[in-house]
Amino acid sequence: MKDQILRHPPFVLLDDSQPAQTAGMSSLFHSPDRLIIAQSVADIDAALKEIDSALATGFHVAGYIAYEAAAAFEEKLSHIADQSTAPLIWMMVTKHRELLPQKEIEDLLKESDLESKKTYSLQIAENSNEDQTYLSALKKVSDYIHAGDVYQINYTFPLEITLKGDRLALYRALRQSQPVPYGAYIDTGELSVLSFSPELFVARRDNQLSSRPMKGTIRRGKTLEEDQHLQNSLISDEKSQAENLMIVDLIRNDFSRIAKPHSVSVPKLFETEVYKTVIQMTSEVQADVDKSLTPSSMIKALFPCGSVTGAPKVRAMEIIHELENGPRNVYCGAIGHFSPASGKSPLDWTLNVPIRTLTLDKTGKGSFHIGSGVVADSAAEQEYEECLLKGKFLTELHASRQHAPALFETMGFDSHSLSQADQDENMPRSSFIMNFDLHMRRLHKSATYFGYPYDKATIDAQLDMHLKAIPLSSGIHRIKLIMDFSGKISIQSSVLDKETNPNLEPNSSRGKIAFASHNLYSGDYYLYHKTTRRDQYDRDFEQAQKLGLEDIIYLNERGEVCEGAISSLFIKASKSDTILLTPALTSGLLPGILRASLIANGLAEEATLTKKQIEDADQIFIGNSLRGLRRVKICTASNGMV
Structure with a gap:
């Protein structure tokens, strides 16, 4: 059984965990005929020859090459492997390569993990002097750059980690939180490697080589619109362009050692790729090679990838060895496979750059490195922040964000509108859902942002089936549509109470609201999307209901008003105003459907609002698309705070 393979090393899983609509096939290599292991620099030449021989005789070869293996390819670097702690x-070497589509990989991991019976806890050691150590090292890097030794250094440092529990469960959680094209789970029996790399080092298809170096990083936005703005900013950033171009030139030079004359090209320059926590600048280098090129010749010419060293490569690696405290091992080396041509399948070699990579020994102790490219005009504090940003996917998981939240939309469905005379078998019942198009637009944006597959036809079909089971003229129903990270849809419904109509009458009965005693953080991107990650909201709303309140209103870290637990907030600042004010999206809030509708129709506009402005307003309203707009007042007990 395939699921047992992941419990019985050795094996190599090369895993494309991108959303199903973009993911390629993953590969599981197992049941080896033999292993190729180089424990020291003296063993490397023989190991490379054995890789060539295995491939030539029809075997697959899969695994890793440690960064310090470069000591065998350049005399000036012969000492860098002295501290290496791994092969x-x-x-x-195996004949067994399973090609697995996305769903089969997910099922395999789930079966191997035995549902929820396998758990883990991950501890990340804290180093109170880490930032100062980093800043001191970057001062030395800067000195080398200004002295003319190098013009870029990729400086990294490790975070020490300890895993208690099941490493496959950890891999599943990280895989879910960080979907990438070049994931890997390798278990040698002595060492486990959990890698989540977005970067292609080199691939060979038939007689063409390609590389997609990454250099240039910026944080993710909180919305798709902010992502687009940040992508444009990264593309036009001169520092990022300079860093990227240096590495592109370095890889072009490396390719030229083994390429056919005049075949090296750069078909793509300064593009961007969006990942869970960061946006990366990428370029692509290609070259044609002779069919006689062997893996050993390619590795000797190209290894390691220039994006993880700096330039010029050899001098940069000497400085890295001097300044970094300990070996990189698998990190920044190469992970991948060499597969022979077979039938209609062409020659297939793929090596990625193992960044965002954890290594664990049999006791659960290990490390996770982070780093950045440093050039002449780099600011040390900004580089340190970039490093922390790159490690965010692990530290956020450590902060209990272990499962990708589901997206959901809560909508109103008026069954009264479905009289027998009005029914048209060709008209989907979803067309009778209030503001249906706006709800689907928001769901689609959030699904795209998080990388969840969105299939409108499937949503329509499942909604129609569910709505047909609702009796005609049975009132207004609350429809909750839930989409998990795999795109799976579930639907719940219940009859709504009668208080659903918008009410702007100034003399209507008014419920009460209060301000929360704790703040939201406007930088939390989950605030801008309707997800099941809302435990705090649910607890606060339950408490508000016990106190007889309609909702509880949040402020952010700057004291700006955000939203309610289930409502958007609006005010009429003075009696003469004809347009409602609602908190600006940048304060940290969900782009509500009712809010969007009122803004689109010129009945409301955004403003940065304070608690005092709410308290001094002529009229206060809360609302959502399900219950409409309701006038409220502030509870005076406890100074209006709960």
Whole structure:
């Protein structure tokens, strides 16, 4: 059984965990005929020759090459492997390669993990002097750059980690939170490697090589619109362009050692790729090679990837060895496979750059490195922040964000509108859902932002089936549509109470609201999307109901008003105003459907609002698309705070 393979090392899983609509096939290599292991620099040449031989005789070869293996390819670097704590090359030779689509990989991991019976806890050691150590090292890097030794250094540092529990469960959680094209889970029996890399080092298809170096990083936005703005900013950033171009030139030079004359090209320059926590600048280098090129010749010419060293490569690696405290091991080396041509399948070699990579020994102790490219005009504090940003996917998981939240939309469905005379078998019942198009537009944006597959036809079909089971003229129903990270849809419904109509009458009965005693953080991107990650909101709303309140209103870290637990907030600042004011999206809030509708129709506009402005307003309203707009007043008990 395939699920048992992941419990019985050695094996190599090369895993494309991108959303199903973009993911390629993943590969599981197992049941090796033999292992190729280079424990020292002296073993590397023989190991590479054995890789060539295995491939030539029809075997697959899969595993890793440690960063310090470069000591064998350049005399000036012969000392960099002195502190290496793992084999410099570990590869399995096998006839067994399982090609697995996305769903089969997910099922395999789920079966291997035995549902929820396997758990883990991950501890990340804190180093109170880490930032000062980093800043001191970057001062030395800057000195080398200004002295003319190098013009870029990729400086990294490790975070020490300890895993208690099941490493496959950890891999599943990280895989879910960080979907990438070049994931890997390798278990040698002595060492586990959990890698989540977005970066292609080198691939060979038939007689063409390609590389997609990454250099240039910026944080993700909180919305798709902010993502687009940040992508444009990154593309036009001169520092990022300079860093990227240096590495592109370095890789072009490396490719030229083994390429056919005049075949090296750069078909793509300064593009962006969006990942869970960061946006990366990428370029692509290509070259044609002779069919006789062997893996060993390619590795000797190209290894390691220039994006993880700096330029010029050899001098940069000497400085890295001097300044970094300990070996990188698998990190920044290469992970991948060499597969022979077979039938209609062409020659297939793929090596990625193992960044965002954890290594664990049998006791659960290990490390996770982070780093950045440093150039002449780099600001040390900004580089340190970039490093922390790159490590965010692990530290956020450590902060209990272990499962991708589901997206959901809560909508109103008026069954009264479905009289027998009005029914048209060709008209989907979803067309009778209030503001249906706006709800689907918001769901689609959030699904795209988080990388969840969105299939409108499937949503329509499942909604129609569910709504047909609702009796005609049975009132207004609350429809909750839930989409999980795999795109799976579930639907719940219940009859809504009668208080659903918008009410702007100034003399209507008014419920009460209060301000929360704790703040939201406007930088939390989950605030801008309707997800099941809302435990705090649910607890606060339950408490508000016990106190007889309609809702509880949040402020952010700057004292700006955000939203309610289930409502958008609006005010009429003075009696003469004809347009409602609602908190600006940048304060940290969900772009509500009712809010969007009122703004689109010129009945409301955004403003940065304070608690005092709410308290001094002529009229206060809360509302959502399900219950409409309701006038409220502030509870005076406890100074209006709960």
